[in-house]
Amino acid sequence: MRTLKLRILRGSPTRRRYYQIFTVHLHDEANIIDGVAQVFGEQDHSLMFRHACHHASCGLCGARINGRERLMCITPIAEFPEGATVTLEPLRNLPWVGDLAVDVKPFLQKMDQMGLPYSRSDELAPGPEPGNRFEDCIECGLCMSACPVVSNLKYLGPAPLAALARVLEEPRDVDPTGACEIARGPHGVWRCHSAMECSEVCPSNVDPSRAIGWLRRRFITGK
């Protein structure tokens, strides 16, 4: 068993902001999400946070853990020494609902604009009969929070641009013309400043910075 102190940002846009410290006792194999769930279940039922699958597939539990964007469900508590204080804050650049919860609608609207079907035939799962598997991107929003440019809410951002790159690689039933026009525009691919934080925090091998570079080369060569 391990004891941690979770220092969680509390409050909302209409209520006072403050940090509240909760002490949790967890099995050594637990992840941060288990600590947050313990706080919610045993200490403070008013704590707001998003979670579902607890295995890095739904993308809901993204938060800033000691300042760094990560999924709480795959951040093992074993990374932190016994008795350490771990600061949990909501993702940046998305409207803050309260505590650890943010409104992801503006982000998902940008993803919709890029026209992304959710499975690709060129990412076939291995096996005797090839089957489609889901896109790498789990739409967790970690890259959108880590990107220093997305504080400009008009900028499309790493995940939508990476989504467009995938659509252009394999359009299927989607006409990418409209999305390309947006990406070529003043808040599209050219606003990236190559801080590379998006690719660093992505839990799912999307590598948005590489995708943005690929889009830029494609647009420069007129494709």
Next chain:
Amino acid sequence: MWIWQAITGALLIILLGVHMVTQHFIAPEGLRYYEDVVAYLSNPGVFALETAMLIVVVAHALMGVRSIILDLSISEQTDTWLKRGLTVLGVLLVAYGVFMTWQVVR
């Protein structure tokens, strides 16, 4: 604009490099004295080089300023005025620099 930032940046590495090396290490006494500066700037090649560098550096700087301000979610109307304002400022700065240099060497 990103492409022009990259192009002007690459040009600046060359032009500024030449500017720094010639002014500090090749020109007599590192251009400490007034007469040395006037003689240096009176060279037509140097005048052309300095003018070229001024145009490129002002373009790069003002495009950079616009890029930073764009990150503040300004409206399209504000961006239009920003582009116009920075263009006018750029032209004025280049004109000022060339005029002042001409005043020194004539």
Next chain:
Amino acid sequence: METQSTWQKIWTWIDLRGRREGGIGFILMRLTAIGLVVYLALHLTMISNLARGPEAWDSFIKLVKLPIFMVGDTLLIFGLVYHAINGIRVTVLGLGWGGDHQAALFWGAFVLSVLLTAVMVTAIVAIG
């Protein structure tokens, strides 16, 4: 729902918490950019000293030879060199190349900037 104010946006640019090499590189790039724009404005103003004749120029040179200006010059040279070298790095990364090595490229750019600054400042001081 809360969205960010202008100051919160600016804070995002310079908030070092949780940033890795690329993010620190971005912050330094932005700070050196702003510093160099301010310097450019001052440098263009300096030309007016030249146009006022030898006495104005000589008294200006005396002023900038003061030790405090040497400290400023060192920061200026570092800012210039870092901005240029990291600018090459950002251009290459921005075209989708070298992403796997971006952290090493940042450290290379930073160390090279420090070394080149040391060499140039030493040379300038030696010349006098």
